[in-house]
Amino acid sequence: xxVAERKPIPRILKTIEPFKKIALIGCRGCVAICSTGGDxxxxxxxxxxxxxxxxxxxxxxxxxxxxxxxxxxEYLKPLEKIAPxxxxxxxxxxxVGVNLIADLYPEIKIYPGVDTLFYGANPALGEWEEKCRxxxxxxxxxxxxxxxxxxxxxxxLNGPCGGSQDGRCEIxxxxxxxxHQIYERLKARGELDRLKEIWAPKNWIPAGHGGLRRRVxxxxxxxxxxxxxx
Amino acid sequence: xxxxxxxxxxxxxxxxxxxxxxAGIPACIxxxxxxxxxxxxxxxxxRAFLDEAEAVLVAVCEKNKCHNQVGNLRAEKRxxxxxxxxxxxxxxxQRLRLAWIPRLDTxxxxxxxxxxxxxxxxxLSQKGDTK
Numbered sequence: 199x200x201v202a203e204r205k206p207i208p209r210i211l212k213t214i215e216p217f218k219k220i221a222l223i224g225c226r227g228c229v230a231i232c233s234t235g236g237d238x239x240x241x242x243x244x245x246x247x248x249x250x251x252x253x254x255x256x257x258x259x260x261x262x263x264x265x266x267x268x269x270x271x272e273y274l275k276p277l278e279k280i281a282p283x284x285x286x287x288x289x290x291x292x293x294v295g296v297n298l299i300a301d302l303y304p305e306i307k308i309y310p311g312v313d314t315l316f317y318g319a320n321p322a323l324g325e326w327e328e329k330c331r332x333x334x335x336x337x338x339x340x341x342x343x344x345x346x347x348x349x350x351x352x353x354x355l356n357g358p359c360g361g362s363q364d365g366r367c368e369i370x371x372x373x374x375x376x377x378h379q380i381y382e383r384l385k386a387r388g389e390l391d392r393l394k395e396i397w398a399p400k401n402w403i404p405a406g407h408g409g410l411r412r413r414v415x416x417x418x419x420x421x422x423x424x425x426x427x428x
Numbered sequence: 429x430x431x432x433x434x435x436x437x438x439x440x441x442x443x444x445x446x447x448x449x450x451a452g453i454p455a456c457i458x459x460x461x462x463x464x465x466x467x468x469x470x471x472x473x474x475r476a477f478l479d480e481a482e483a484v485l486v487a488v489c490e491k492n493k494c495h496n497q498v499g500n501l502r503a504e505k506r507x508x509x510x511x512x513x514x515x516x517x518x519x520x521x522q523r524l525r526l527a528w529i530p531r532l533d534t535x536x537x538x539x540x541x542x543x544x545x546x547x548x549x550x551x552l553s554q555k556g557d558t559k
Contacts, residue, residue, distance in 0.1 A: 207516040238469070242513075245474035250517035252478065 199228035199319075200292045201326045202235060202312040207246050210288060213309045214247070214258070217285040222247070222311070223277070224264035225291035232326055234312050235290030237264045243290065243311060268295025271302055281306045317348075334404025334411065340392050342383035349376035355400055431456040432552070434544055435476040436537075438487035438529075439465045441495045445534045453538075455545050465489065466499025473510045473524060483523045483548040487537055490528045500528070520551050 214220050222244050230236025244260045251258035261280055267273045268291035277299065281287060286307040289296045293314040300308050316328040331348040337355075338345050347353050351369035357377030361368030365378040384390050404411070433456040440461055450457040460476065462468050465488035476484045486507050488500035504526055511521035525547070527540035 207513065211517075238471070241469075241471040242474065245471050245478060246513050246517055249474055249477055249519070253518065 199231050199317070200294070201232045201315045201318040201328075202229050202292050203315055204234055204239065204243065204290070204312050205310065207243075207250060210243070210247065210309075210311055211250055214286055214288060217258075218256075219259040219261075219284045221261040221263060221277075221280045221284045221287045223268070223280075223287055223289045223291070224262075225266075225268040225289070225295055226264055227267045227269065227291070229291055229312060230264070232318075232320065235292075239290055240264050265291075268292075269298060271298070274299060274302060277303060277306065332405075333400075333402070334406075335401045337397075337400065340395070340397065341380045342387060342389065344376050344380050344383060346376050346380065349373075355397065432482045432545075432548060433458060433480050434483045434485065434541060434548065435460060435479070435481035436485045436487055436541065437462065437465075437468050437472060437476065438537075439463065439467070439489065439495075439499065441531055442487050442489055442529050443532055443534055443537045445537050449534050449538050450541060453542055453545050455548075457541060464494070464496045464499035465503035466494070466496055466501075468503050468506060470506050470510050470513070473507070474513070477514075477519070477523075482552070483525075483544050485525050485527055485541060485544045487527045487529045487540065489531055493531055522547055522551060 222240055224230065224235045224237060224240035226236055229239075233239065240262050244262050248258050248260060261284060263276060263280060265273050265276060268289060277287070281303065286309060287299070288309050288311045289299060290311045292312065293310065296308055296310045299306060315326075317330040317332055318326045318328045321327055328348050330345060333347050337347075346355060346357060350357055351367055351373075352359055354377065358375050358381075359368070359377075362375040362378055363371075365375055367373045367375045381390075381393070384392055431454065435458045437460050440463060442465070445459065447457075458476075458481070460472070462472075465486065468486060473484055473486065486503055488503045489495065491500065494500040507524060507526040511524050514524060515521050525540070525544055527537070529536050529540065
């Protein structure tokens, strides 16, 4: 999932400072799962913002709504009814949702309420950990399923580095050295030979060369009506 | 002159205190009961403040005495999170307290409310607010 973290309340307050009525829009996708921007967090952030503004003697009115997702245009439709009732919209979705709203509804003053952090897993309640950097050229078939791009502090492709001690990372001793883990994993799987292969240089072009990345599947696109008579 | 309002959020098992029990405290005491303190959400606490409470006391059963095993421990974490939210928005975190109350011990609850009231009086007097 995409893991995000709520922005500090004073930062959100500063963003919406000129407004008397806003909409606070959550998302039931990744940010709900990582307890940052779902229904519950919309209620909490809304109450906190109202309380802060009440304290300033400048009451704030908030329309609360949580959408199924904010990264698909069809789920943004409720905004068309909400936006005309407010001066601004604060989204608790990840940056993808905020960007899509900004693309599709340029007339809406849309602001982020969260910082988007990383692609991560939820190894335990209340914990999220980066597992993937979305570099677009996955090499974890060679590394026992463990990603050195996301999980090595130096993003090494030929680790472990000289600083790895007792299987721990020298930059973050609380974190295991992923290259140590890769070695042990491949050894246990009888696949150590994979580390003897000379890998071709990693292709970094899919990691973001040339601006925004797009993926197109022509077979999934909506067909335009055929105007020619058979 | 309106009385300072203190809201108590507690579970049914913590106490059955009524209006007469708080008669000696010169504040407006509101009690909001929940099925278990584990059901008290951060937003419930914030809404109590939005509903004019100057201070909120979350009263929970003693450790290892929660009817639902860990409801009181959940409440403890939520109080802690809410205190940090209050600090973020510039409200004194001391306005929110957690109290471990022996089950159905009204005297202990009233004592905690009195303590809360005294803390609140301190906060308000430092701000020059003499409600």
